Amino acid sequence: MAAIEVTGLRKSFGAKTVLDGIDLEVPSGTIFSLLGPNGAGKTTTVQILSTLVRPDAGTVRVGGHDLARDPAGVRKLIGVTGQFSAVDSLLTGEENLLLMARLHHYDKREARAVTADLLATFDLEDAAKRPLATYSGGMRRRLDLAMTLVGRPSIIFLDEPTTGLDPRSRRTMWGIIRKLVADGVTIFLTTQYLDEADELADRIAVLDHGKLVAQGTAAELKRMVPGGHVRLRFTDPGGLDSAARLFEDTTRDDEALVLRVPGDGGVPTLRGVLDRLDAHGVDVAELTVHTPDLDDVFLALTAAKGGA
Template identity: 70%
Template sequence: MPSSVMPMTNQTNGRPTAAAISAVGLRKSYGDKTVLDGIDLHVPAGSVFALLGPNGAGKTTAVKILSTLITADGGQVRVGGHDLTTEAQAVRAAIGVTGQFSAVDGLITGEENMLLMADLHHLSRQEGRRVAAELLRRFDLTEAAKKPASTYSGGMKRRLDIAMTLVGAPRIIFLDEPTTGLDPRSRHTMWGIIRELVTGGVTVFLTTQYLEEADQLADRIAVLNGGKIAAEGTAEELKRLIPGGHVRLRFTDPTAYRTAAAALTGAARDDEALALQLPSDGSQRELRSVLDWLDSTGVEADELTVHTPDLDDVFFALTATTPVPAPSEESAR
């Protein structure tokens, strides 16, 4: 591991957490177009790392490099503890990849797809059948196992695709937009599968265009834009980068509303709705100060709501032309 990439600390127990994936100065160009412009990545083992970005930002290129499908133009990368350049075969043995487009062969059954993967991983016939049956059961595909995969729904095909990826028991899985095109129910099923994988100790590197997906699943999120990492952190850290958070107080008593409006001079007024809007970062400290003020003055609000920016706001701000400050070094840890 390059000396500049240090192990992260697991905040739940204080012990160092090894990196499943680390990259320093990763670069890739196609002709005169720079796709990845010296990006750094650090993905702790046993976590979900989400890479977000607009179409053409380089997400799939990053996955292809990290999974040995294409070579980088520069940078130092280790995956599963192995150097990507000199130990590519060891990297391949440690990873599984589910791309944007399904690897399922629709002309054969789900079971035959699984057994084909078992053969590719050089499992014995008995072991291959055992692994295939277990994964088909785990992904709720046992009843459909004997049917041609072409008859499967989109969600079933995606589950089979990931089951095929797991035949070799990879420690690190790359999921490139795994839920694109799925209906909401199938998407939530896929989220449950991803959570189960991580609970079992697997590291998941996820690219997605669904911001709710990253918010629900990812321990850390990086936003890729213009070939660079625009920002990285937890979902909450990224949300705090964007202004616009506020506390909204709504009143039914006009007198209470006027009293509060006169005292809270920095609040935006909505006289028709009898509502006040106070800038806030949504922290417990700021919310407590508002509640303490209401108690001390005897003013009673009928409704108090806290509004904080979501990942949609973060994404649009970070991928716009106007730069947004990156998280401080401490907040990103």
């Protein structure tokens, strides 16, 4: 069963249309990443799916529960970590977790057991009794996510969870996210960091001006934009010359003995290149595939419509 199913989702604020009929499906136990320029509607999508904002139209099912008919059922399954830490700076890390556990109606013994487990999981045991004023940004974000997990959600919405973190803290968060998915949790991730989506997401959707302009795996999206090619390196000029005669629109580097053949990097393209070389007895010393990265995809899919 899909963890999240969205059909025809629409939302406007006054005269401004924020979401204009989007369709999504997120398989259980995967990481789904929603990308888009500022103002594209990413946060509004998360707010709707997490029952914080009502849609104007469309059907949504989260964890098998209809969002319109059973929002309470949805809330029992989900956790939400927003763009900014929702921790209480007047409390210690341990006190924040204990407070959240009591809000979930754990008794004192259960609350302390859950708190101890999460402090250990998120490597916060040494800082447990320290005030949050002494926590780094990365520690706050880890505590924020730990608080989300107090209720043992099966679906977690992470809205730009690593904004402002240094590279080491970001990678720590990536490791935590992967561990959650390995344990069966579904992650719905929005992020401004394209390398983060590339690194983590099983599937990616690009949202621009309230519409989904593309969906697929990172590899599939990269093949949608021009610039991909197969790089062939030869051991002698004769091999380079022979190969250059076999393909159109190539780019050659005679000094490096390299020929670049346009292609999307897919298996059919590679098979076609290799079959043609083999049929004409042309030996290749080295073959590498180059595809556009997600930055190229993002710019190509959003720039034409004025995305930032």
